[in-house]
Amino acid sequence: MPIDATNPVPPQFPRIAGRDNIPDHVPGELVRSVGLTFGPEFLAAPHEYMANLHGTVPPIYYDTSEFMNAWQLIKHEDAFHMLRHPEIFSNEGATPFPRDPDDYFYFIPIEIDPPDHRKYRAILDPIFSPKGVLALEQKIRDLANDLIDEFIDKGECEYTEDFGRPLPVSVFLDLMGLPQEKRDTFVKWAMDLLHSNDRAIMAQSMASITAYLKEMIAEKQANPDDKVISRIVHAEVDGRPMTPPEIFGFVVFLFIGGLDTVFATLNNIWMWLAQNPQRVKEMIANPDAINAQVEELLRVWAVTFSGRVVAQDTELRGVKFKKGDRVTAVLPACNFDPEVFPNPTEVDFSRPRKPILSFAGGPHSCMGAHLARLEVKVALQEWFRRIPEFALKEGTKIEYRPGGVVGPEHLPLVW
Numbered sequence: 001m002p003i004d005a006t007n008p009v010p011p012q013f014p015r016i017a018g019r020d021n022i023p024d025h026v027p028g029e030l031v032r033s034v035g036l037t038f039g040p041e042f043l044a045a046p047h048e049y050m051a052n053l054h055g056t057v058p059p060i061y062y063d064t065s066e067f068m069n070a071w072q073l074i075k076h077e078d079a080f081h082m083l084r085h086p087e088i089f090s091n092e093g094a095t096p097f098p099r100d101p102d103d104y105f106y107f108i109p110i111e112i113d114p115p116d117h118r119k120y121r122a123i124l125d126p127i128f129s130p131k132g133v134l135a136l137e138q139k140i141r142d143l144a145n146d147l148i149d150e151f152i153d154k155g156e157c158e159y160t161e162d163f164g165r166p167l168p169v170s171v172f173l174d175l176m177g178l179p180q181e182k183r184d185t186f187v188k189w190a191m192d193l194l195h196s197n198d199r200a201i202m203a204q205s206m207a208s209i210t211a212y213l214k215e216m217i218a219e220k221q222a223n224p225d226d227k228v229i230s231r232i233v234h235a236e237v238d239g240r241p242m243t244p245p246e247i248f249g250f251v252v253f254l255f256i257g258g259l260d261t262v263f264a265t266l267n268n269i270w271m272w273l274a275q276n277p278q279r280v281k282e283m284i285a286n287p288d289a290i291n292a293q294v295e296e297l298l299r300v301w302a303v304t305f306s307g308r309v310v311a312q313d314t315e316l317r318g319v320k321f322k323k324g325d326r327v328t329a330v331l332p333a334c335n336f337d338p339e340v341f342p343n344p345t346e347v348d349f350s351r352p353r354k355p356i357l358s359f360a361g362g363p364h365s366c367m368g369a370h371l372a373r374l375e376v377k378v379a380l381q382e383w384f385r386r387i388p389e390f391a392l393k394e395g396t397k398i399e400y401r402p403g404g405v406v407g408p409e410h411l412p413l414v415w
Ligand code: HEM
Pocket: 108, 109, 110, 111, 121, 253, 254, 257, 258, 259, 261, 262, 265, 302, 303, 304, 305, 306, 307, 331, 357, 358, 359, 360, 361, 363, 364, 365, 366, 367, 368, 369, 371, 372, 373
């Protein structure tokens, strides 16, 4: 039965975890404990680790961990199959962020299955379309330059804090219609919520975000503008205004979906650039190839995953999935599928164009993908123009924090 976003209730099916909790239909030879996102081997070099899965595990395996057991898909074709069949692989309850069961809301649009899903996406299509995001290009360029102005003369920066985080936050505030003075507060909330790994800090941060966004929603109700929060607040679905939990679930998911992913992507890309000065020269010498360069960097530095719940028994590659099973498409691994991208770990700007999975695919493909591509492109262009030669600070040890969005924690750069 399709979920009703006007009457949100916590999902009833259990989240099972651990090696003692393997369902009978799962063949023993497909069971693994891969440790994605938290194991020490993964954290040592996450992308290399995910690329190597193609030689170390079956194409579909059942992963057990203390957090959650789930089927994991690493083949490009299998991930697309899952993403394009929402009637079999549902999004109900597929998002990991906890909520108060007595004041429940769905994250919109990610937790809504088609056909209702489209009604929500349609509200923001004009803003997030390729043409819509172009209206933000000059603003992104100005923001990137303002940030660079703050540190260029020092000959060094802590990239993640000085550029990788504040850039997407500033773009986000502008897009949502929130004041730029809130930038540092938003960075702190996002870091506490998404990276503290401390339930008390996460809860405190979620409470601050909730209070602030609810206040802003009320403000936009009274004083409309043409930005995202106001459009959501004043939009209609099926000819009726949206309910408070729908409005809040939509606004808050943009915060979760649109910040950390861009941080992590920028941080990964700059880590690679800083260690590959010859490739930086090659990119600067070919400015007309910027779109292909961005696409290839996004392929190699995919940062996140797609989770689904099986809505009806099904079979893929001869493996039987049962209703209620969880499935994760390991999108970075799918981008390293050697059958689709030969020499997959090599950054090759002249690869024949094939669909990458960094933004997933199917109905829930990332709503912010055009914006994210534009942010990466403008960031590269402005950085190269002003800081064409740079390197990792000597003695830097790259470290990753566990979590569903993969990127280096610190990135000290010098020039
Ligand atoms: C490089 C940056 C980004 C990456 C890698 C990324 C990745 C993704 C992925 C993989 C999904 C699909 C999740 C799933 O299938 O379960 C997704 C969905 C989504 N993303 Fe992004 N994202 C990025 C930036 C953004 C930005 C900037 C925004 C908005 C400001 C955004 C908003 C969304 C929304 C609203 C969805 C849900 C779409 C739906 O359910 O229909 N994302 N993103």
